[in-house]
Amino acid sequence: MKANRLIYLPLGGAGEIGMNAYVYGYGPEDKERLILVDLGVTFPDMDTTPGVDLIMPDMAWLEARKDRLEAIFITHAHEDHIGAVAHFWGKFKCPVYARKFTATIGRLKFDEHGHPKDAITVVEARPDVVKAGPFDVQFVPVSHSIPESSALVIDTEAGRIVHSGDFKLDEKPLVGEAWDANMFQAIARERPVKALMCDSTNVC
Numbered sequence: 001m002k003a004n005r006l007i008y009l010p011l012g013g014a015g016e017i018g019m020n021a022y023v024y025g026y027g028p029e030d031k032e033r034l035i036l037v038d039l040g041v042t043f044p045d046m047d048t049t050p051g052v053d054l055i056m057p058d059m060a061w062l063e064a065r066k067d068r069l070e071a072i073f074i075t076h077a078h079e080d081h082i083g084a085v086a087h088f089w090g091k092f093k094c095p096v097y098a099r100k101f102t103a104t105i106g107r108l109k110f111d112e113h114g115h116p117k118d119a120i121t122v123v124e125a126r127p128d129v130v131k132a133g134p135f136d137v138q139f140v141p142v143s144h145s146i147p148e149s150s151a152l153v154i155d156t157e158a159g160r161i162v163h164s165g166d167f168k169l170d171e172k173p174l175v176g177e178a179w180d181a182n183m184f185q186a187i188a189r190e191r192p193v194k195a196l197m198c199d200s201t202n203v204c
C-alpha cells in the first residue's frame with residue numbers, strides 16, 4: 001500500500017492577484033482526500049482582457065476528482081476569495097464552511113443561484129474545529145479590510161499547515177479584528193508548523 005502524502009495545489013491565486021483557489025490533499029497518491037480553500041473570481045482589466053465581465057479559476061482538475069472533495073473553506077468575503085463558490089457549487093455539492101459574516105454573503109449568492117443556503121455552515125473561530133475527512137481545520141481571526149477575515153490552521157497526521165489568507169499586521173484596525181501575534185505564537189507552540197502558505201499582496 002502506498003504511503004499517505006500531503007499535497008498542495010493552487011488552482012488559482014498563486015503568482016497572480018485574484019481568483020484564489022487552493023487544494024490541500026492527504027492520503028495515498030491519487031486517492032488523497034481533498035479540501036478546497038477559497039474559490040474566488042478575478043475582475044478583468046482593459047489591457048489584457050477587454051470585454052470580459054468576470055474571470056473564474058479553472059476547476060477541471062477538481063471536477064474530475066469531486067468524489068474526493070470533503071469540503072470548501074472560505075477565509076473571507078472578498079470576491080477574489082468567495083466570488084465563484086456559488087457558480088461552481090452545483091458541480092461539487094459538498095459542505096461549505098465559513099465564519100458568520102462570510103457565510104451570510106455566501107448564502108445570498110447561493111440564494112441567487114437556487115442553491116440550498118444551509119449548504120453553508122457557520123463556523124466559530126478557533127478553538128472550534130471542523131473535521132473534514134483527514135483534515136482538522138480551525139478559523140483564526142486576522143486583521144484585513146473586511147469583517148471576520150481568517151487564516152486557517154489545517155491539521156493532518158502529516159503535520160500542521162497555517163494558511164494565512166489575506167491579512168495585515170494591524171493591531172488597531174478600523175474594520176474587523178485585530179492582528180493577534182500571541183494567537184499565532186500559541187498555534188506554533190501547540191504543534192510545530194510544517195508549512196506556512198502566506199499571502200503576499202498588501203491588500204486585495
Ligand SMILES: [Zn+2]
Binds near residue numbers: 076078081166204
Ligand atoms: Zn481580501
